[in-house]
Amino acid sequence: TRRYQQFTYRLINIVNATGKNYVVWQDIIDNNVTLQTDTVVEVWKEPYPDEMARVTKLGYKTLLSSCWYLNLISYGDDWHKYYKCDPYNFTGTEEQKKLVMGGEACMWGEYVDSTNVISSTWPRAAAPAERLWSSVDTNDVIEAAPRLAEHRCRYLRRGIPAAPVNGPGYCPTEYSG
DSSP states (O other): OHHHHHHHHHHHHHHHHTTOOOEEETHHHHTTOOOOTTOEEEEOSSSHHHHHHHHHHTTOEEEEOTTOBTTSOOSSOTHHHHHHOOTTOSSOOHHHHHTEEEEOOBOOSSSOOTTTHHHHHTTTTHHHHHHHHSOTTOOOHHHHHHHHHHHHHHHHHTTOOOOOSSSSOOOGGGOOO
């Protein structure tokens, strides 16, 4: 809408006047707001391959979050879906792929509170972290499973209440004898 665009332009001008860069949700693109070329757009909608292609085709740098909403908890080893997500998995040119800056794991508060936010987040957030910080050929769920299990044990040794990631399992620190 026109009012939304006016508000957004005004806010962008305020930020630009400070000499700072900014990150925007893709909704601003969806509402046809023209942004400066150095704007970073966070893609949070599905299907993310289409959205990444669309935003990068416009020439904007991107961050992906749509496939890494950790609050969408499901039964079993749900970290696999996070691990399989690839921010470069979209149809686009090499120039478009160069605009991908990385991603972000998100945790909204609809189903978590202070009693379960840490155990719901960790070590599940390690799956997107490993994918984002590793080479693109580090993408095998079976090979990642022991690394994430060890990471959970590392959390527990440090007193962080991390949930199991690979079904039932245990860490030596959980048992005293």
